Amino acid sequence: MSAKTLYDKLWDAHIVRQEDDGTALIYIDRQLLHEVTSPQAFEGLRLAGRKPWRIDTNLATCDHNVPTTELTGGAESIVDPVSRIQVVTLGMNAREFGITEFGMGDIRQGIVHVVGPEEGATLPGMTVVCGDSHTATHGALGALAHGIGTSEVEHVLATQCLIQKKMKNMLIKVDGKLQPGVTPKDVVLAIIGKIGTAGGNGHAMEFGGQVFRDMSVEGRMTVCNMAIEAGARVGLVGVDEKTVEYVQGRPYAPKGDDWDAAVIAWMDLKSDEDAVFDKVVEIDGSKIEPQVSWGTSPEMVLDVNGKVPNPSNEADPVKAGGIERALKYMGLEADMPIKDIPVDYVFIGSCTNSRIEDFRAAAAVLKGRKISDKVEQALVVPGSGLVKQQAEQEGLDKIFIEAGFEWRNPGCSMCLAMNADKLPTGKHCASTSNRNFEGRQGAGGRTHLVSPEMAAAAAVAGHFVDVRDYL
Ligand SMILES: CC(C)[C@H](C(=O)O)[C@@H](O)C(=O)O
Numbered sequence: 001m002s003a004k005t006l007y008d009k010l011w012d013a014h015i016v017r018q019e020d021d022g023t024a025l026i027y028i029d030r031q032l033l034h035e036v037t038s039p040q041a042f043e044g045l046r047l048a049g050r051k052p053w054r055i056d057t058n059l060a061t062c063d064h065n066v067p068t069t070e071l072t073g074g075a076e077s078i079v080d081p082v083s084r085i086q087v088v089t090l091g092m093n094a095r096e097f098g099i100t101e102f103g104m105g106d107i108r109q110g111i112v113h114v115v116g117p118e119e120g121a122t123l124p125g126m127t128v129v130c131g132d133s134h135t136a137t138h139g140a141l142g143a144l145a146h147g148i149g150t151s152e153v154e155h156v157l158a159t160q161c162l163i164q165k166k167m168k169n170m171l172i173k174v175d176g177k178l179q180p181g182v183t184p185k186d187v188v189l190a191i192i193g194k195i196g197t198a199g200g201n202g203h204a205m206e207f208g209g210q211v212f213r214d215m216s217v218e219g220r221m222t223v224c225n226m227a228i229e230a231g232a233r234v235g236l237v238g239v240d241e242k243t244v245e246y247v248q249g250r251p252y253a254p255k256g257d258d259w260d261a262a263v264i265a266w267m268d269l270k271s272d273e274d275a276v277f278d279k280v281v282e283i284d285g286s287k288i289e290p291q292v293s294w295g296t297s298p299e300m301v302l303d304v305n306g307k308v309p310n311p312s313n314e315a316d317p318v319k320a321g322g323i324e325r326a327l328k329y330m331g332l333e334a335d336m337p338i339k340d341i342p343v344d345y346v347f348i349g350s351c352t353n354s355r356i357e358d359f360r361a362a363a364a365v366l367k368g369r370k371i372s373d374k375v376e377q378a379l380v381v382p383g384s385g386l387v388k389q390q391a392e393q394e395g396l397d398k399i400f401i402e403a404g405f406e407w408r409n410p411g412c413s414m415c416l417a418m419n420a421d422k423l424p425t426g427k428h429c430a431s432t433s434n435r436n437f438e439g440r441q442g443a444g445g446r447t448h449l450v451s452p453e454m455a456a457a458a459a460v461a462g463h464f465v466d467v468r469d470y471l
Pocket residue numbers: 036037064131132133134147416
């Protein structure tokens with residue numbers, strides 16, 4: 001038997017049928033649903049008179065359109081009509097088709113990519129899909145997980161299968177030991193800075209090496225979450241004891257004898273020693289510095305102690321033009337130190353960085369400190385009601401509030417401007433989210449992607465700083 005990568009193993013285990021041209025039908029174990037990409041899928045089922053093939057493999061939660069401030073009247077009282085219709089419709093569809101939904105007010109409600117692993121709904125070895133590009137997150141558990149389009153959401157609902165072509169195998173190997181203050185977010189930003197947003201195109205991207213072995217499962221989620229920003233639809237980390245420990249006891253995880261059998265099967269979910277990858281990128285983890293994105297693409301990222309690029313130093317005219325445009329949109333001068341960029345807004349949240357470890361890390365920086373007068377608004381938005389509850393039990397909410405942050409309810413919030421939380425035109429935001437495209441957090445808003453620790457330190461200083469000076 002020839003050596004296999006983790007991706008090969010997951011793929012082979014789910015093939016229902018494969019055509020000679022490589023087109024394959026693969027079986028889907030879990031579909032996660034949210035309000036933005038599911039309405040037409042349910043409508044399609046309804047029009048065709050179909051029912052979901054295996055109802056209990058689906059799990060729904062609302063996240064993109066939910067308000068993050070207290071709302072007593074539930075979904076029906078959401079002010080924005082589009083958001084209201086989306087959230088209300090998800091609830092109606094879930095009820096009609098018998099699918100479990102964590103609606104507003106349910107403690108389990110939250111960002112779909114936080115909720116799936118938290119509930120044990122995402123398990124090692126599964127195929128996981130969702131009408132959302134950041135489904136790559138779930139690969140942190142050794143699951144084959146990727147985003148799909150709305151017509152595919154309908155297809156999976158109806159048939160439990162998906163038509164796919166196999167991707168190539170890519171390995172990102174980061175060895176060494178991270179410096180204190182350097183986080184999983186910095187690792188993934190540094191990877192994207194190196195390979196670019198097209199670096200992983202057409203590949204399933206496995207993260208291997210000492211850095212990921214040492215990393216917590218939540219940290220691995222942060223990394224896999226941004227595989228899509230590196231061009232790969234799939235991010236993966238092999239299963240180890242940490243994965244098993246993370247999953248154990250979660251509501252949807254197997255129990256009793258099933259658990260024991262599952263653990264034995266899961267321990268094989270790693271790439272074989274001699275597995276061959278189509279592409280390998282090696283990075284020295286000990287050299288990674290805290291990162292800040294300066295431009296309008298996640299690959300426009302630099303060490304915090306760096307200087308904003310100068311288009312005149314770029315030989316390639318296309319790249320120089322790109323830098324120039326980004327500088328203009330971001331309101332930055334060429335060659336200015338990253339640390340001189342002002343911070344007007346701070347957003348700690350999103351499916352990249354809204355888990356309990358993220359909040360503990362940010363709170364550790366903020367404890368006993370206050371945010372700068374220059375910061376107009378600072379938000380902390382938990383990834384789920386359960387994260388919120390846990391953080392409150394640990395007293396983290398008080399640390400944030402005392403520092404001057406607003407402590408919100410779970411949702412996608414200011415990660416993207418699909419709800420009431422928006423970044424105003426021209427304002428710079430230190431954001432723990434994953435995308436810094438033009439207008440992403442609000443029309444004309446200027447996003448800088450950072451780790452939770454770096455966001456917290458920037459909030460205190462009123463401009464970007466090296467978090468290592470704040471530890
Ligand atoms: C709205 C949704 C389809 C979208 C995605 O696919 O990722 C969103 O979650 C995002 O982060 O841009």
